[in-house]
Amino acid sequence: MLTAAGFQVLLALASGPAHGYAVMRFVEDIGDGSVKLGPGTLYRTISRLLADGLVEETEEGDPAAPHDARRRYYRLTPEGVAAARSEAALMARMVAAAREAGLIP
Template sequence: MSMREQTYFILAALLDEPRHGYAIIQKVDELSQGSVKLAAGTLYAAIDRLHAKGYVHHVREEVVNGRARRYYGLTPDGRAAVRAEAERMVAAARVVTEHARIARADRRGFGAAVTA
């Protein structure tokens, strides 16, 4: 089963270090090259879902300018899930790239037979 794009990039944003919500939003934007935009409500709903699945855990909390800032990190299951999804996407891409390579070779072979 494939993972939603937003979920994939949220987990990917946490691969290298724990992050707080706004930092996750920024990292998702960077990693997706701007193609995935997260609103705060969407992010926190996803974090709750990922926490319930055991993919994300609360690492620490600090107070900045009178507001609590909660940091989230990946669990081993979360790390495994994002890696499995990356491998699934690589395999899916390989189907297309291999198909394109074979199709090009077939066209070259077909063209040679017709002109010979």
């Protein structure tokens, strides 16, 4: 099982390569501002995901973005895709249980 931050990073990268700031913005956007990944949490999480082989650095990036040599882009590995799918399925089962318990409509 992934940490919440780990799943959020994998989810942010599921649609394609992104840099750290884009990942932070994605998480903030999907959480309607109530969920934030600070830089320390983000980069510790990315470091852990890199070590676990779930993400990798890539040369791919947004060609429309201004060039910044310090900006690193990350993408999911096949293992990362599998981990994200597994975690999403677990979360779907948890949401279904919450719905059955009357916690959400």
